Amino acid sequence: MKKTDVLIIGGSASGIVAAITGKNQYQDKSFLIIRKEKDVLVPCGIPYIFGSLESSTFDVISDDKLKNTGVEIMIGEVVAIDCTNKVCMTAENEEIGFEKLVIATGSSPKIPRGIKGINLENVFTIPKNKIYIDGILEKLKDAQKVAIIGGGFIGVELSDELNKKGKAVTIIEILPYLLNTVFDEEMAVKVDESLSSRGVKVKTGMGIKEVTGESKVSGVILQNGEKIEADMVFLCTGYKPNTELAYKSDIEVNNMGFIKVDEYMRTDKKDIFAIGDCAENRDFITRKIITPMLASTACAEARAMGLNLYKLSTVKTFNGTISIFSTVIGDNCFAVAGITENIALKEGFDIVTATFQGMDKHPGKLPGMHTQIVKLIVSKDSGVILGGSISGGFSIGELINVIGLAIQNRMTVNSILTMQIGTHPFLTAPPTAYPFIQAAEIAAKKIKKS
């Protein structure tokens, strides 16, 4: 029987980070990653394969770093876990013994139920699978009209990329706005506008009745009866955790299908951990279970887990998930960290909100200047920042991490008022009107008045 000290099932972002962090921390232990795929794709890069990257080859994660760190890689599938005897069984009937097991099996596209025509030719999902993606790319050459069902991040990013390649794209979302689960209305409106202004047809507040076609897809019929022609349809309707293996191995899975874990990412079985999309996430602020499915979250979990594999540390726990996303439509960028106003109100937080609109370069006449809007969600009694969202130019990808770090440190608006920043004409807002600080000032004023 093959033996390893640490066995990691799954070779995407969280598996890689877990292996490297763990191996660096515990150098005398052997680490083995077992994964199904020969080539692992950069998960967040997948929508960009269809436009900016032009080939899936450019989106493959090299195995060099794993190999250089001394992590062994095996292509295969674990089909059963014997939690008591600490042995995994592969599809090829091979047994692998372990001291510690890390389940990082990720997620797969969720396919909506009860919609006719969903199995027609040229109806695709977006799995993290190079061979499948290459198949789409091949078929895409002959497609002109594309319908994208689902206005989450994958749907929105895929729309923009296919539009860049000259396809006629329609995106359909059942909620009132695109990205409506992650942004408050006023920001989501801007997402819709950005995508529309670039020539993508945006149909929101409307579900799908049927996918039409004989053997091959010919279009989509919306719930209001409207017909949209399409040579190709993408189902971008979310992802479900890959937890069948855990479930059938008697590892506790919550009622949403995620593997239950604690702050050290431990499952209910001794020496078995779970991280990434397949593991349960608890919101940093609301303490409710959430389903962010972000590679960045997965990597943070993997780092915390990797450090705690053999010896627990009280300073390196994962104390709840701060969802931090960013996305790009053309040169309009959107980002959010922590909770939105919608969620804060729904959860019953006593809050104030504050929004400041400024510019991302200074003076504003510099070429490439972009409006920057920062909205903060702040606890009224403590002044602690619960969430922030931004629209702006490319700099907001890191600016949202400034806000994320403030949330993680439970910083108050008062501490932001005297926050020290660096500014530069080409790189940031002016120091006299830095939107994050300005929004904090507005929030502080509202709290004072109340």
Next chain:
Amino acid sequence: MKKTDVLIIGGSASGIVAAITGKNQYQDKSFLIIRKEKDVLVPCGIPYIFGSLESSTFDVISDDKLKNTGVEIMIGEVVAIDCTNKVCMTAENEEIGFEKLVIATGSSPKIPRGIKGINLENVFTIPKNKIYIDGILEKLKDAQKVAIIGGGFIGVELSDELNKKGKAVTIIEILPYLLNTVFDEEMAVKVDESLSSRGVKVKTGMGIKEVTGESKVSGVILQNGEKIEADMVFLCTGYKPNTELAYKSDIEVNNMGFIKVDEYMRTDKKDIFAIGDCAENRDFITRKIITPMLASTACAEARAMGLNLYKLSTVKTFNGTISIFSTVIGDNCFAVAGITENIALKEGFDIVTATFQGMDKHPGKLPGMHTQIVKLIVSKDSGVILGGSISGGFSIGELINVIGLAIQNRMTVNSILTMQIGTHPFLTAPPTAYPFIQAAEIAAKKIKKS
């Protein structure tokens, strides 16, 4: 006699922020800014007037926000302060009574002593003065060869901008590298390389012997005798605080010429504050007096001061300066926050340093990908981050603020290991190899081993 509740002397960045913050906090008080200049320039934008902006008009700060906030503006010069009777005297012999006085008189170019030819025609400094800058622009039309003396931020940025406009630029710095007072050698080398690769002649490790010419400048002679032809010479040899007024009004000035202030930006005279370039700065880490002269620092001081004008707050103090700078040469960007390795060693800190080189987009094949290098300076006993520097693409302007916030919160490398971030293919490094976190990991490993 004219009377105001709060009188602010100086209308640049810190004066503006002090007035607006103060007025917002204390709305029943009257605020008056007195300044010499009709038009105030965005200070950090000044080098960009010579290239990207093309006119000083585009670098003027509008008075609208001050006026809308209810701040009065007066053009004039205060020539004496009667600290006991709380009255200022202007050059026009007008008296202005005040309850609180804020000195925000800024800084002026420092002119090196004992260099022959420094008063020749076409030898300029870079003051924050629109009329003077417009004069340079007029003369610049006929100049082809430009010599810039001093390789600090102004010199470097001015070189790059004049080079963009097709001038033949030589920059001369007495230290071994450009920006050598703010960056450690390995980063400063990259600054030199970036500017050289764009066609600017970089002469470092060499001072000026003489500026040559009859009535008009014809060139510069270096200390090694080398002659550099020039139709125009800029002295970018630093700035000195404008504190003559404070000094002669018996307000305490330190031996470096800065007005002494406490954590609320109060001078030694009751109800008189000082902020910005003219006020003393104490380093957040070393506690030594430093001279950053940054608009962003000035604005942070102004906010803290504005909030504490009438009532002191224990949560809104200015607890020492974290110098945070960023700059751009073409599309190569450089930034630093906190202290460098040089300074840490000089001050006697027991440190480890860690450097990680990654990429600022992911996958790396995305158009516009730029190498990103993060270096951290970490206290060995506590793991607290003392400083960080970055070279990379445009996103580092906000990334340095992530590091700055970590320094301000006295965060340790351990807390960075489980830091949650947002990542996006076009906007950030990959979540699996985010250079700031990777550098923290290397530092943590070094500390553990030691």
